Amino acid sequence: MGRSSNSKQSQSDGTIYESLVNKGFSRRDFLKFCTSITATLALPVSLTSKVAEALETSQKPILVWLEFQDCAGDTESTLRATAPTIGEVVLDILSIEYHETIMAAAGHQAEKSLMDVVANHPGKYLAVVEGAIPTKDGGVYCCIGGKSAVDIAKEVCGSAMATIANGSCAAYGGIAAAEPNPTGAVGVMDLLPGIPLINMPGCPVNVDNLIAVVVHLLTFGTLPATDKLLRPYFAYGKRIHDNCERRGHFDAGQYVRQWGDEGHRQGWCLYEMGCKGPVAFQNCPSIKFNEGTSWPIQAGHGCIACAAPRNWDDMAPIYAKVPSVAGFGIEASADKIGLGIAAAAGAAVVAHGIGRMVSGGKRPKDED
Amino acid sequence: MARERLRTYAWEVPVRLTHWIFVLCMVSFTITGFYIADPYVHAVSSDQYIMGWMRYIHYITGYVFLVAFLVRLYWAFVGNQYASWRVWIPLTGRQWKDLWGAASFYLFISKKPPYSVGHTALAGVTYFLVFLLFAFQIVSGFALYSITHQGTIWTLLGGWLTGVMSLATIRMLHYLVMYVLLAFTVVHVYIGWYLDLKERNGLMGSIFDGYKFVTGKEWE
Numbered sequence: 082m083g084r085s086s087n088s089k090q091s092q093s094d095g096t097i098y099e100s101l102v103n104k105g106f107s108r109r110d111f112l113k114f115c116t117s118i119t120a121t122l123a124l125p126v127s128l129t130s131k132v133a134e135a136l137e138t139s140q141k142p143i144l145v146w147l148e149f150q151d152c153a154g155d156t157e158s159t160l161r162a163t164a165p166t167i168g169e170v171v172l173d174i175l176s177i178e179y180h181e182t183i184m185a186a187a188g189h190q191a192e193k194s195l196m197d198v199v200a201n202h203p204g205k206y207l208a209v210v211e212g213a214i215p216t217k218d219g220g221v222y223c224c225i226g227g228k229s230a231v232d233i234a235k236e237v238c239g240s241a242m243a244t245i246a247n248g249s250c251a252a253y254g255g256i257a258a259a260e261p262n263p264t265g266a267v268g269v270m271d272l273l274p275g276i277p278l279i280n281m282p283g284c285p286v287n288v289d290n291l292i293a294v295v296v297h298l299l300t301f302g303t304l305p306a307t308d309k310l311l312r313p314y315f316a317y318g319k320r321i322h323d324n325c326e327r328r329g330h331f332d333a334g335q336y337v338r339q340w341g342d343e344g345h346r347q348g349w350c351l352y353e354m355g356c357k358g359p360v361a362f363q364n365c366p367s368i369k370f371n372e373g374t375s376w377p378i379q380a381g382h383g384c385i386a387c388a389a390p391r392n393w394d395d396m397a398p399i400y401a402k403v404p405s406v407a408g409f410g411i412e413a414s415a416d417k418i419g420l421g422i423a424a425a426a427g428a429a430v431v432a433h434g435i436g437r438m439v440s441g442g443k444r445p446k447d448e449d
Numbered sequence: 450m451a452r453e454r455l456r457t458y459a460w461e462v463p464v465r466l467t468h469w470i471f472v473l474c475m476v477s478f479t480i481t482g483f484y485i486a487d488p489y490v491h492a493v494s495s496d497q498y499i500m501g502w503m504r505y506i507h508y509i510t511g512y513v514f515l516v517a518f519l520v521r522l523y524w525a526f527v528g529n530q531y532a533s534w535r536v537w538i539p540l541t542g543r544q545w546k547d548l549w550g551a552a553s554f555y556l557f558i559s560k561k562p563p564y565s566v567g568h569t570a571l572a573g574v575t576y577f578l579v580f581l582l583f584a585f586q587i588v589s590g591f592a593l594y595s596i597t598h599q600g601t602i603w604t605l606l607g608g609w610l611t612g613v614m615s616l617a618t619i620r621m622l623h624y625l626v627m628y629v630l631l632a633f634t635v636v637h638v639y640i641g642w643y644l645d646l647k648e649r650n651g652l653m654g655s656i657f658d659g660y661k662f663v664t665g666k667e668w669e
């Protein structure tokens with residue numbers, strides 16, 4: 082891929098392990114990688130040898146990376162690092178035949194290489210999708226080389242061995258599908274229900290999870306077990322709040338109340354600042370981002386539940402504890418509505434009492 | 450006193466007991482629930498466990514409330530006529546007529562108090578709606594609980610709701626319905642006191658000892 086000019090030559094045959102050795106990684110580095118990826122997949126450590134064996138023997142799969150309504154953030158997340166890690170190199174040495182952001186080919190030549198993969202390797206290549214797919218008005222809002230994203234996705238994902246919907250836009254439509262969703266954007270699972278698909282939502286995707294899925298596929302020949310939303314359990318099975326390093330402060334009752342206040346400097350819980358950790362599911366607290374450097378809550382910002390469907394609509398506002406109530410205007414928090422209801426009841430009672438006094442307040446005579 | 454007042458047993462023990470359990474639960478729910486929604490006390494040291502205790506009490510209360518709810522629901526089918534589910538749902542013409550009668554009394558349209566040994570027709574419908582809100586609070590509460598407590602029982606009690614709406618929406622509705630129930634409580638206590646004054650039937654005392662004092666108009 083982009084970073085190394087010689088990877089193209091060495092890709093056609095050879096295994097992943099051989100490619101790693103060629104790139105200067107030691108056997109020890111390789112086994113460390115296998116161990117950590119086995120742990121990421123929540124597999125028993127005894128399966129490390131199976132993972133290593135698979136990477137030693139399996140041929141590099143062909144991979145095409147499609148970008149639709151996206152910001153290339155997942156691509157950035159995958160490529161950007163101060164030093165290439167072994168995981169990134171594993172991705173690098175996959176036979177990436179098509180990736181708009183980094184491929185050398187352009188124009189019809191590039192589109193041809195994509196179509197060659199579909200035609201020559203049906204059912205044998207991996208498709209990674211980044212970005213939402215607009216469906217409104219015949220799909221005109223995203224066209225590449227004269228073809229709509231809908232048509233490209235149907236053609237490429239439809240005959241792939243498996244599709245990885247990479248990032249929240251590809252999984253659910255993401256920010257492109259947020260209200261009012263002018264382009265009718267959807268995720269892959271809504272456009273192509275029933276295809277072999279795994280969702281890797283996140284904004285951006287955590288590249289360690291992405292690599293783990295690829296390794297799982299190479300090792301076992303199947304996609305890892307997924308939940309109702311087609312997200313792998315190993316990465317999305319646990320709630321952020323339950324593994325959060327600030328959880329102790331939540332239970333104690335120590336909260337950041339204002340950006341930069343004493344609690345914020347002390348690293349207290351961000352719950353009152355609107356952190357969505359209690360309703361968000363991902364393994365961020367465990368594996369973090371950028372080679373385990375940090376993650377949003379560690380950096381002092383609440384979680385925005387980026388891997389949850391419709392998070393821009395359902396979880397908004399980002400900095401409020403309870404979401405705002407639709408249909409009451411943007412300023413109407415549940416608090417205001419609730420206090421309004423309670424106040425209305427109190428006012429009705431007072432009005433009734435006054436009304437009773439005005440109307441005489443006589444008790445009915447028992448002779449009535 | 451032109452007419453003799455009859456001391457009539459209206460509210461059986463399970464009705465009164467569940468009523469007061471609901472009251473205590475709502476006090477507990479509101480104090481702890483408000484804290485969970487918006488922590489109003491802040492810990493001064495990290496060896497405190499304020500949110501932990503608030504959530505713990507909220508959950509315990511949830512179980513107490515669930516059991517009381519089920520007991521009261523059961524009693525709606527086996528209890529006396531004043532506890533029956535039939536007074537909750539206006540199925541007869543008489544109930545609809547009384548419904549309007551009670552409403553027009555409260556709105557100063559009529560001066561005739563809605564005499565009734567048990568609930569007035571309006572009260573019956575209101576309690577039915579309150580029970581639906583109770584049911585929603587139970588389901589939404591267990592839906593939120595099911596996030597960390599996975600298993601068939603939690604899925605049945607509320608976990609299924611997470612497939613219908615997002616967790617954030619469930620939280621918001623759970624919180625909003627609390628306000629609706631608080632508003633209900635204000636009106637409920639006021640009307641109880643008001644009818645007691647108007648009808649002199651011992652309504653406020655009846656929820657303690659079960660007896661109401663009726664003049665005979667209630668039977669008409």
